[in-house]
Amino acid sequence: MAGFDDLASERSKAQFDVEEMKVIWAGSRHTLEVSDRISRLVANDPVFRKDTRTMLSRKDLFKNTLRKAAHAWKRIIELRLSEEEAAELRFYVDEPAFMDLHWGMFIPTIKGQGTEEQQQKWLPLAYKMKIIGCYAQTELGHGSNVQGLETTATFDPQTDEFIIHSPTLTSSKWWPGGLGKVSTHAVVYGRLIIDSKDYGVNGFIVQLRSLDDHLPLPGITIGDIGMKFGSGAYNTMDNGVLRFDHVRIPRDQMLMRVSQVTREGKLVQSNVPWQLVYGTMVYVRQKIVSDASCALSRAVCIATRYSAVRRQFGLQSNGIETQVIDYKTQQSRLFPLLASAYAFRFVGEWLKWLYMDVNQRLQASDFSTLPEAHACTAGLKSLTTSATADGIEECRKLCGGHGYLCSSGLPELFAVYIPACTYEGDNIVLLLQVARFLIKTVSQLGSGKEPVGTTVYMGRVEQLMQCHCAVQKGFLELSADLVQAAVAHCQLIVVSKFIEKLQQDIPGKGVKGQLEALCNIYALFILHKHLGDFLSTGCITPKQASLANAQLRSLYSQVRPNAIALVDAFNYTDHYLSSVLGRYDGNVYPKLYEEAWKDPLNDSVVPDGYQEYIQPILKQQLRNARL
Numbered sequence: 001m002a003g004f005d006d007l008a009s010e011r012s013k014a015q016f017d018v019e020e021m022k023v024i025w026a027g028s029r030h031t032l033e034v035s036d037r038i039s040r041l042v043a044n045d046p047v048f049r050k051d052t053r054t055m056l057s058r059k060d061l062f063k064n065t066l067r068k069a070a071h072a073w074k075r076i077i078e079l080r081l082s083e084e085e086a087a088e089l090r091f092y093v094d095e096p097a098f099m100d101l102h103w104g105m106f107i108p109t110i111k112g113q114g115t116e117e118q119q120q121k122w123l124p125l126a127y128k129m130k131i132i133g134c135y136a137q138t139e140l141g142h143g144s145n146v147q148g149l150e151t152t153a154t155f156d157p158q159t160d161e162f163i164i165h166s167p168t169l170t171s172s173k174w175w176p177g178g179l180g181k182v183s184t185h186a187v188v189y190g191r192l193i194i195d196s197k198d199y200g201v202n203g204f205i206v207q208l209r210s211l212d213d214h215l216p217l218p219g220i221t222i223g224d225i226g227m228k229f230g231s232g233a234y235n236t237m238d239n240g241v242l243r244f245d246h247v248r249i250p251r252d253q254m255l256m257r258v259s260q261v262t263r264e265g266k267l268v269q270s271n272v273p274w275q276l277v278y279g280t281m282v283y284v285r286q287k288i289v290s291d292a293s294c295a296l297s298r299a300v301c302i303a304t305r306y307s308a309v310r311r312q313f314g315l316q317s318n319g320i321e322t323q324v325i326d327y328k329t330q331q332s333r334l335f336p337l338l339a340s341a342y343a344f345r346f347v348g349e350w351l352k353w354l355y356m357d358v359n360q361r362l363q364a365s366d367f368s369t370l371p372e373a374h375a376c377t378a379g380l381k382s383l384t385t386s387a388t389a390d391g392i393e394e395c396r397k398l399c400g401g402h403g404y405l406c407s408s409g410l411p412e413l414f415a416v417y418i419p420a421c422t423y424e425g426d427n428i429v430l431l432l433q434v435a436r437f438l439i440k441t442v443s444q445l446g447s448g449k450e451p452v453g454t455t456v457y458m459g460r461v462e463q464l465m466q467c468h469c470a471v472q473k474g475f476l477e478l479s480a481d482l483v484q485a486a487v488a489h490c491q492l493i494v495v496s497k498f499i500e501k502l503q504q505d506i507p508g509k510g511v512k513g514q515l516e517a518l519c520n521i522y523a524l525f526i527l528h529k530h531l532g533d534f535l536s537t538g539c540i541t542p543k544q545a546s547l548a549n550a551q552l553r554s555l556y557s558q559v560r561p562n563a564i565a566l567v568d569a570f571n572y573t574d575h576y577l578s579s580v581l582g583r584y585d586g587n588v589y590p591k592l593y594e595e596a597w598k599d600p601l602n603d604s605v606v607p608d609g610y611q612e613y614i615q616p617i618l619k620q621q622l623r624n625a626r627l
């Protein structure tokens with residue numbers, strides 16, 4: 001039968017050791033073992049089913065998410081899962097929920113911005129989930145412009161407290177995940193006011209709801225901001241609205257690693273840079289880059305398997321049509337995405353290392369690499385999420401009409417993924433940060449300060465000094481071009497990190513060869529996409545451009561027999577993929593047919609509303625016909 005045979009035969013053609021590639025993708029043999037074990041644990045647990053998610057009402061969907069989160073927590077405790085295993089469990093449960101913000105932002109903020117005493121007080125409560133926290137920064141009126149936030153935290157020396165207040169409608173907190181219905185606490189960002197003087201934005205731990213009956217505490221108005229894009233998708237999350245009416249908190253609930261307010265109301269700065277108030281965003285952006293490769297590889301896995309099963313036109317001598325994966329147009333759309341998934345995986349690995357390195361340095365009061373870490377996390381978050389969002393949509397198109405069905409898994413994946421281009425920093429705003437960093441680096445070239453890290457190449461480009469002079473005349477005027485320069489800088493990082501990966505010891509028959517092909521596809525595809533820029537700047541000649549394109553076509557042919565094995569190496573369970581088109585066994589058509597009958601519309605042969613709305617029309621037509 002089509003599908004079973006197709007994928008089995010594809011697998012037999014693979015020219016490399018898939019099991020070793022799984023290790024490379026996972027990062028280590030240990031990580032592969034953990035991820036394999038936990039993904040199966042989730043797939044085999046009926047509480048974690050997700051096949052009806054797109055058909056549930058918001059209330060049922062949300063309650064079901066709470067049920068899953070509670071069950072996940074129970075399993076974590078019962079099985080005594082490590083932090084790594086628990087994070088894998090959250091990943092494979094595959095449902096955005098308040099837990100993400102509690103573990104992913106609330107706890108890291110206290111760790112990064114709290115003093116030793118504050119950590120000792122709050123972290124045990126948070127780790128045991130005796131309190132549940134979220135990250136309340138964005139307001140109705142300001143998200144990107146953090147320094148424009150309006151919430152105030154005014155010190156009252158009489159009582160040794162801060163008074164948290166929302167002075168305007170636009171100062172209402174708006175968007176924080178987990179805030180709407182679940183969180184008992186939040187890290188709230190607001191303007192520190194002492195003696196009528198504004199000291200800018202700082203973080204404060206604020207209790208929002210009673211730990212007894214979950215009701216909002218006095219002075220607090222709180223709720224969910226409403227349905228978001230798509231069915232299922234991000235609607236499992238209670239993104240919230242929050243207003244304060246002169247809510248009092250003890251002074252020691254201001255996060256005081258960066259600056260402290262004394263009992264007398266004096267502001268004391270510590271030796272750490274004030275930008276550490278933005279530190280959680282660096283951490284989460286780094287996480288988002290790692291997650292981009294997961295979302296893209298998932299879409300690519302579905303589209304690749306289906307492209308091998310789907311046949312259209314080109315009747316062959318044996319009477320069967322051509323697999324659509326054999327069309328060069330399909331390959332030229334699909335294989336660069338396959339290569340991007342691997343490229344993002346490796347740059348994500350590197351970014352994780354960079355983040356750990358900067359953290360260790362911060363502990364030792366070395367702040368020198370913070371600007372680069374900010375630029376890299378901001379830029380790569382922007383590049384990888386934009387490419388992944390576009391890539392998922394391209395995979396939907398690669399699957400033709402069936403890709404538009406929810407049972408393909410692609411519509412929900414797209415809907416849940418696209419806000420990544422906005423949250424944790426709008427992608428254009430983040431690229432402008434990279435552009436500023438690049439301009440600053442260029443401006444220091446003449447002063448004898450050697451560029452380091454990801455900007456080391458700048459020391460070799462003489463024309464950059466002239467660029468700097470031009471940009472000095474108008475950053476805003478040139479910002480659209482500067483954003484392109486920032487993207488180019490980030491692409492260079494992605495390609496360099498892929499090349500560095502290839503320089504490591506890579507065991508397994510044929511594995512290195514496949515990765516080399518993917519790395520070359522990624523680099524040449526970027527060159528192809530921006531051919532105009534490369535030609536107009538004289539970086540390559542027309543002859544080189546045409547050679548590069550010929551090389552790209554030949555690389556597609558090289559990857560073609562290995563395509564299915566390259567997506568098998570992601571080691572995704574059918575539960576995680578949740579796609580009829582991407583099934584491991586390729587049994588697409590019978591399952592698509594079966595799936596259709598599960599739709600609630602098919603519960604009855606004659607639909608509800610027939611007698612009310614259809615029958616009268618039909619009867620009317622009958623009368624008109626008689627007339």
Ligand SMILES: CCCCC/C=C\C/C=C\C/C=C\C/C=C\C/C=C\CCCCC(=O)SCCNC(=O)CCNC(=O)[C@H](O)C(C)(C)COP(=O)(O)OP(=O)(O)OC[C@H]1O[C@@H](n2cnc3c(N)ncnc32)[C@H](O)[C@@H]1OP(=O)(O)O
Nearest residue numbers: 072086087090099103104144146147275278374423424425
């Ligand atoms: C059930 C199982 C349970 C177990 C679970 C286990 C585990 C779960 C684990 C994990 C989950 C993990 C992670 C979660 C992953 C995903 C999370 C999911 C969803 C995400 C939710 C999204 C949340 C949010 O969106 S929070 C809000 C984010 N907001 C933003 O990003 C705002 C964007 N704006 C800004 O960042 C800034 O305002 C700005 C644009 C940078 C402008 O800053 P500003 O100060 O106004 O101006 P300026 O440009 O002059 O900058 C000044 C100066 O500072 C430097 N700078 C700026 N930012 C930073 C930074 N972040 N770090 C360091 N330095 C920074 C800048 O370069 C300037 O420097 P200089 O003066 O030039 O030297």
Ligand SMILES: Cc1cc2nc3c(=O)[nH]c(=O)nc-3n(C[C@H](O)[C@H](O)[C@H](O)COP(=O)(O)OP(=O)(O)OC[C@H]3O[C@@H](n4cnc5c(N)ncnc54)[C@H](O)[C@@H]3O)c2cc1C
Nearest residue numbers: 135136137138142143144175176177419422423424425428
């Ligand atoms: C699903 C989701 C979850 C979220 N979760 C949280 C959360 O848990 N906690 C939290 O605090 N926040 C959260 N947010 C908020 C999120 O961080 C902000 O929406 C994001 O930072 C973008 O800010 P904004 O909405 O103000 O966009 P805006 O800044 O208003 O952007 C609008 C447009 O203006 C452009 N623009 C803005 N500034 C400039 C500039 N200087 N130059 C050029 N163009 C510019 C942008 O590119 C964009 O096109 C979440 C958002 C979403 C969608």
